[in-house]
Amino acid sequence: MANIIGAVTTSHIPAIANAMANKQEDTPYWKPFFDGYPPVRKWLNEKQPDVIVLFYNDHGLEFFIDKKPTFAIGVADEYHNSDEGWGIATIPPVTGESELSWHIANSLVEDGFDMTICQEMKVDHGLTVPLSLMWPGNNYGHVKVIPVCINCEQHPMPQPWRCFELGKAIGKAIESYDEDISVxxxxxxxxxHQLDGERAGIINREFDLECMDKLVSDPEALTKYSNLELVEIGGAQTVELNMWIAMRGALRGKVTELHRNYHAPISNTGSGVLLLEHEMPSK
Incomplete structure (x- = not known):
C-alpha cells in the first residue's frame, strides 16, 4: 500500500525563483523568508518521498480564461515549464508518475469528481517554484510529481469545502494504490494577498496565522468559509488557501506539526510554510 508520509505548505510567488536565481536568499528582504525552508529540505532529503502530489493553480499558462477547468490532474510522464510572459529562464522538466496518476484519476471520477485529465500539460510557477524551493538549483528531477490544478482565478471557483473533499478523495485513492511507495x-x-485594484497590498497576518493553526488542528473549520469571505478577509488571491485545504484533506490519519514559518510581506503576500508528519489511518 502507498504510504502518505507527510505534507508541506508553501507560497509559490514567482519572485522567489528570481531571488534564488540571483543569489538573494541572504539579503535583508529575503532572508526571513528563506530561513523557513532548511528544516523542510532536511526532512525531504531524509524521507526521500517517491512521489509528490502537488496542489497548485495555473495562472494562465495552460488554462486561460477561455477554458478554465474547475479541477485538473496531470497523468503525463513529464511536464515542461514555459514562458509566462516575462522571459522565464529555461529550467529542467518535471518528472511525472503516470501509473499512480491514472489510478487517482480513475478513483476520483468514480467518486464523483469530474476531473479534466491532462495527458499533456504545461506547468507554471505555481508548481515549479515550490519544487525549486525544496530542491535548490532545480535539482528536483529525481522525484516524481503529480500535478493537481484547482481554479483560483476565474469565477465560478470551487468552494473550500469542495476542495477539502477533493483532497479526501485523493488521499483515499493513494491509500488504495497497491504499490509500496511513499508519497x-x-x-x-x-x-x-491582493495584487491589483483598490485593495492591492492587503495582508491579514492574524487571519494567516489562524489558518495555519486550523490547518493542523481543525481543518474542517476552514471549510466553513466561502470564497467571497476569503476575498473580504484577506484579498482577492486569498482563495489560494484552497490548495492548502485540499492538501490537508488528503491527510486522513494522524497529523503532527514538525515546523512552521511565517513572514510578510514577500512580494505583497503573506507567506507561510508548514511541515506536517502523517501516520496512515489504521485499516
Whole structure:
C-alpha cells in the first residue's frame, strides 16, 4: 500500500525563483523568508518521498480564461515549464508518475469528481517554484510529481469545502494504490494577498496565522468559509488557501506539526510554510 508520509505548505510567488536565481536568499528582504525552508529540505532529503502530489493553480499558462477547468490532474510522464510572459529562464522538466496518476484519476471520477485529465500539460510557477524551493538549483528531477490544478482565478471557483473533499478523495485513492511507495502532499499558494485594484497590498497576518493553526488542528473549520469571505478577509488571491485545504484533506490519519514559518510581506503576500508528519489511518 502507498504510504502518505507527510505534507508541506508553501507560497509559490514567482519572485522567489528570481531571488534564488540571483543569489538573494541572504539579503535583508529575503532572508526571513528563506530561513523557513532548511528544516523542510532536511526532512525531504531524509524521507526521500517517491512521489509528490502537488496542489497548485495555473495562472494562465495552460488554462486561460477561455477554458478554465474547475479541477485538473496531470497523468503525463513529464511536464515542461514555459514562458509566462516575462522571459522565464529555461529550467529542467518535471518528472511525472503516470501509473499512480491514472489510478487517482480513475478513483476520483468514480467518486464523483469530474476531473479534466491532462495527458499533456504545461506547468507554471505555481508548481515549479515550490519544487525549486525544496530542491535548490532545480535539482528536483529525481522525484516524481503529480500535478493537481484547482481554479483560483476565474469565477465560478470551487468552494473550500469542495476542495477539502477533493483532497479526501485523493488521499483515499493513494491509500488504495497497491504499490509500496511513499508519497508527500504539497499545498501551494497564498496566504492573504491582493495584487491589483483598490485593495492591492492587503495582508491579514492574524487571519494567516489562524489558518495555519486550523490547518493542523481543525481543518474542517476552514471549510466553513466561502470564497467571497476569503476575498473580504484577506484579498482577492486569498482563495489560494484552497490548495492548502485540499492538501490537508488528503491527510486522513494522524497529523503532527514538525515546523512552521511565517513572514510578510514577500512580494505583497503573506507567506507561510508548514511541515506536517502523517501516520496512515489504521485499516
Amino acid at each position: 508527500a502532499i504539497f499545498g501551494t499558494g497564498g496566504l492573504s
